[in-house]
Amino acid sequence: MKRLLISATLLILGLPLLAQTTGEYEEAIAQAKEIFAAFADENDIPGTAVAVGVKGEIVWSEGLGYADLEQQVRVKPDRTKFRIGSVSKPITAAALGILYEEGKIDLDVPIQTYVPDFPEKKFPITLRQLAGHTAGIRHYRGDEFLSSKHYPTVAEGLNIFKDDSLLFEPESDYSYSSYGWNLISAAIEGASGQDFLTYVQDFVFTPLGMYHSAADYTNRIVPDRSRFYVKDVDHGAIPAPFVDNSYKWAGGGFLASAEDLVRFGMAHLSEDLLKTETIEEFTTSQTLTDGSKTNYGIGWRSGEDEEGRPYFGHSGGSVGGITQLVIFPEQGIVVAMVTNVNPVQYDGAHLRIADCFMR
Secondary structure (H helix, E strand, C coil): CHHHHHHHHHHHCCCCCHHHHCHHHHHHHHHHHHHHHHHHHHHCCCEEEEEEEECCEEEEEEEEEEEECCCCEECCCCCCEEECHHHHHHHHHHHHHHHHHCCCCCCCCEHHHCCCCCCCCCCCCEHHHHHCCCCCCCCCCCCHHHCCCCCCCHHHHHHHCCCCCCCCCCCCCCCCCCHHHHHHHHHHHHHHCCCHHHHHHHHHHCCCCCCCEEECCCCCCCCCECCCEEEECCCEEEECCCCCHHHHHHHHCEEECHHHHHHHHHHCCCCCCCCHHHHHHHHCCCECCCCCECCECCCCEEEECCCCCEEEEEEEEECCEEEEEEEECCCCEEEEEEECEECCCCCCHHHHHHHHCCC
């Protein structure tokens, strides 16, 4: 009875039952540890964390180095919040999927249905096209990636690009665009009647027990947030320049721990958040008018590893962080890796770690 109570308490707190599963994966964990340590060493990373989920359980997580070099605060894989960059897009896609299932969102109507103030372009654009990077909305220009301006609302963030012409006729080409996700977040607000960040918190983070995920606010204290670094040729890791990611919450403005990202990934191997058919639709590659596949669905990249095993996932590049999230649906394996510095070369480390748990 005592053991059951302890287990129940851990689940309520969102903590993994690692002690019950570690033995089964002892060899896999030993191999993964070597890959993870080599990755951290070769990239000279101040702080990094990894977490692995197998068939609905977090079976291993580990942190190396420091969340804060100056204060010597160690990385905690269950708590330390890293900038996850474009891995914010699948999180936003989950919010979009909930509204889609509720019938509050139609992915294939003009965007002005939900964002009436957005200027009409030469061609109509839809949520499906925006989410698959085929709408023709531009990406960053100049030093926009280093923006330090605070945007108090999603609508104000649209001012960055709303008057620009489309790059091409929708679905005729693929061009990656984080700004397209700004427009998606505005549509989520229009369809739900809620502030975007509140909606994500209430319908994605809280239901999945992602208690160590949040927006990267610059105007408030965020517990367990890592400090962020960039690499300098002469001095190694130095503090990253100040940026304010309020201009792109939906496409690159969230923080999360490694374990929270695995929880998020595991929810896509069940119906804990979305229906199976919705997940399949969102993770299946879109197709251009010439018949070519983009290998990008609705907020998710798709592909195969060297063994031909299909996966979906996303990478994320930030000022002071590079993230990888990969999900192998047939094997039920999720791997998340996060760092607090850029640039970082993964060279498939996340895929090799996943492979350890398939043997």
